[in-house]
Amino acid sequence: MIRSLLISATLAATLAVATPALAANRLIVPNVSVAVAKSAMMVTADREWNKLGARPGPLAESWTLDGDVLNRLSFYGGLINGATLFREVDRKNRPLPKVRADMLPTDIPALFEQSYRIAENSGLFSVDSIEPASIGGASGVRFTYSFSKQGEDVARKGEAVAAMVGGKLWLISFEAPTLHYFDAGITSARAIMASVRLPAK
Amino acid sequence: MRRITSFARRALLATTLVATAAAGQTAPPIPAWGGALQPQDRDERGLWMMSSDDEAVLKDSRFLITDKPLNDYVRGVLCRTVGAERCGAVRLYIMRVPAFNASMSPNGMMQLWSGALLRMRTEAELAAVLGHEFAHYERRHSLAGFKQARAATDAAIWASFIPIAGLALSLGALQGFFLYNQAQEKEADLNGFSFVMQGGYRTGAFADVWERLIAEEDAGRVARGQKARGGRRSGFFATHPASAERMTYLRALARQAGDTADASTASHRAGLGPWYARFLDDQLKLNDFGGTEWLLADFARTEGWTGALLAARGDLYRLRGQAGDMAQAAGFYREALAKGHDDPETRRGLGLALLRQGQQAEGQAMLKAYLDLRPDANDAAMLRMMAGLPPKTATGPTT
Numbered sequence: 001m002i003r004s005l006l007i008s009a010t011l012a013a014t015l016a017v018a019t020p021a022l023a024a025n026r027l028i029v030p031n032v033s034v035a036v037a038k039s040a041m042m043v044t045a046d047r048e049w050n051k052l053g054a055r056p057g058p059l060a061e062s063w064t065l066d067g068d069v070l071n072r073l074s075f076y077g078g079l080i081n082g083a084t085l086f087r088e089v090d091r092k093n094r095p096l097p098k099v100r101a102d103m104l105p106t107d108i109p110a111l112f113e114q115s116y117r118i119a120e121n122s123g124l125f126s127v128d129s130i131e132p133a134s135i136g137g138a139s140g141v142r143f144t145y146s147f148s149k150q151g152e153d154v155a156r157k158g159e160a161v162a163a164m165v166g167g168k169l170w171l172i173s174f175e176a177p178t179l180h181y182f183d184a185g186i187t188s189a190r191a192i193m194a195s196v197r198l199p200a201k
Numbered sequence: 202m203r204r205i206t207s208f209a210r211r212a213l214l215a216t217t218l219v220a221t222a223a224a225g226q227t228a229p230p231i232p233a234w235g236g237a238l239q240p241q242d243r244d245e246r247g248l249w250m251m252s253s254d255d256e257a258v259l260k261d262s263r264f265l266i267t268d269k270p271l272n273d274y275v276r277g278v279l280c281r282t283v284g285a286e287r288c289g290a291v292r293l294y295i296m297r298v299p300a301f302n303a304s305m306s307p308n309g310m311m312q313l314w315s316g317a318l319l320r321m322r323t324e325a326e327l328a329a330v331l332g333h334e335f336a337h338y339e340r341r342h343s344l345a346g347f348k349q350a351r352a353a354t355d356a357a358i359w360a361s362f363i364p365i366a367g368l369a370l371s372l373g374a375l376q377g378f379f380l381y382n383q384a385q386e387k388e389a390d391l392n393g394f395s396f397v398m399q400g401g402y403r404t405g406a407f408a409d410v411w412e413r414l415i416a417e418e419d420a421g422r423v424a425r426g427q428k429a430r431g432g433r434r435s436g437f438f439a440t441h442p443a444s445a446e447r448m449t450y451l452r453a454l455a456r457q458a459g460d461t462a463d464a465s466t467a468s469h470r471a472g473l474g475p476w477y478a479r480f481l482d483d484q485l486k487l488n489d490f491g492g493t494e495w496l497l498a499d500f501a502r503t504e505g506w507t508g509a510l511l512a513a514r515g516d517l518y519r520l521r522g523q524a525g526d527m528a529q530a531a532g533f534y535r536e537a538l539a540k541g542h543d544d545p546e547t548r549r550g551l552g553l554a555l556l557r558q559g560q561q562a563e564g565q566a567m568l569k570a571y572l573d574l575r576p577d578a579n580d581a582a583m584l585r586m587m588a589g590l591p592p593k594t595a596t597g598p599t600t
Contacts, residue, residue: 092425093425094488094489095488097488097520100522102522104553104557105583105587106553106587107522113486114486117483117486124297127579130582131582150264150298153262
């Protein structure tokens with residue numbers, strides 16, 4: 001545990017990325033269904049997670065196991081036409097791409113990629129696979145991706161499930177450094193993805 | 202003989218450029234090269250140490266492009282521009298960052314970002330950017346200015362014109378960036394100009410770069426509902442020469458110099474090789490519709506609307522996805538196919554644009570055509586379903 005903490009601390013320091021600590025983090029207890037992303041999306045965790053106080057966007061929420069630079073599970077709850085995945089980082093000069101109600105399954109990873117390239121400075125971002133999947137009973141898409149953030153140079157991997165339901169985007173993504181953390185967290189992340197329940201249209 | 206030629210060329214440069222009074226500027230003769238710079242005092246040694254730290258990070262960066270042909274091409278242009286001796290002092294790092302920037306640190310580390318390579322139309326323009334950066338280095342501008350700076354970069358100058366560049370002012374450990382003052386920028390422009398001339402490149406390339414940066418920035422701004430600035434003031438600080446002013450004096454210098462040399466357009470595109478398409482793809486994903494639309498039109502001015510450019514334009518419209526965009530995108534993809542553009546991705550783009558418009562049968566047929574060409578595409582499983590085909594494997598898709 002101490003060793004793991006040490007590794008976490010060292011990595012965090014190396015990455016020089018501070019966790020925004022504006023709002024308090026909260027413990028997510030296992031086996032209890034909770035509403036996420038200020039929406040009617042319900043998920044159940046199979047182990048303890050920490051809910052981060054800082055949200056990526058108004059209708060989004062992130063959880064972590066060891067700290068958000070080491071593993072991050074994010075929920076986006078019912079983004080409507082014209083919404084952005086993240087809060088705008090520079091609306092005037094670098095606006096984020098907008099959700100469109102008529103997006104096809106393949107448009108979701110494209111929107112995701114563009115948003116990361118802009119908001120996360122992920123000039124090296126690739127969508128590695130896209131396949132059909134169901135999310136909360138809705139027919140949607142599962143995609144995997146890999147990326148690095150500029151100025152950080154850590155190889156990261158991610159996996160997400162998403163669907164357009166009634167013109168709204170629902171999405172859950174898990175990402176972590178390729179080295180150790182992705183494999184360590186993906187099983188629990190997939191279990192949470194499988195537990196999701198979406199509101200009826 | 203070489204010595205005489207070189208001397209004669211310098212003398213010619215001096216006489217040609219002495220009286221460029223049009224904008225009150227002259228490009229100085231190139232001084233004798235005293236060898237790679239070495240730090241001379243405590244401040245400079247400190248600056249070098251920090252630069253070395255940055256360079257160590259850069260060397261291992263995942264953003265570093267190590268492709269030999271691309272590096273050979275850029276280094277070749279640099280060496281032709283500043284001469285073999287000076288070129289030997291430079292360690293070149295080409296970085297995969299979709300923004301216009303180039304920089305040179307006091308220890309001889311030169312960075313060139315892929316967004317700059319994409320925007321250069323000619324070898325001569327590349328020579329202008331590289332010559333300008335080398336001049337900052339040779340004139341020790343980084344030391345003469347703010348000493349807390351970690352790297353001498355023109356980020357604020359080059360990049361403030363391209364909105365997307367705001368994302369990319371630092372790379373690796375290069376957290377700080379250096380702002381040269383107005384006099385230093387002019388000096389680097391003028392010294393760089395002399396290098397471009399020495400290299401036998403079209404000197405008007407310098408002004409061309411500025412002119413197009415201004416136009417691209419304005420196109421991006423207008424598309425985002427803002428007013429065009431026309432390069433009247435520099436993006437970051439009013440203390441820097443406005444791009445319009447720089448364009449004017451560089452254009453005047455070029456006229457004075459005769460400006461008949463070769464711009465080497467074709468060789469630049471050849472030098473980029475397969476990277477051109479990759480850098481263009483990076484640009485398309487920046488959601489800078491106006492700027493990118495302008496860039497594509499600018500490329501088309503040089504090479505015509507090729508199938509590749511039409512397909513890229515289709516992608517641009519499809520990615521934006523506003524009302525009417527899908528019909529436009531489908532039109533561009535069709536034009537690309539009509540021109541014999543054989544990249545299978547064009548069929549994928551067309552199929553998706555048609556499906557988004559509700560043209561189910563035609564869209565599915567196009568996706569099937571794509572899957573015939575790319576059965577192992579990384580999104581084949583998804584596209585098969587969208588095309589109305591059964592899952593390919595017995596195990597079927599993940600659910």
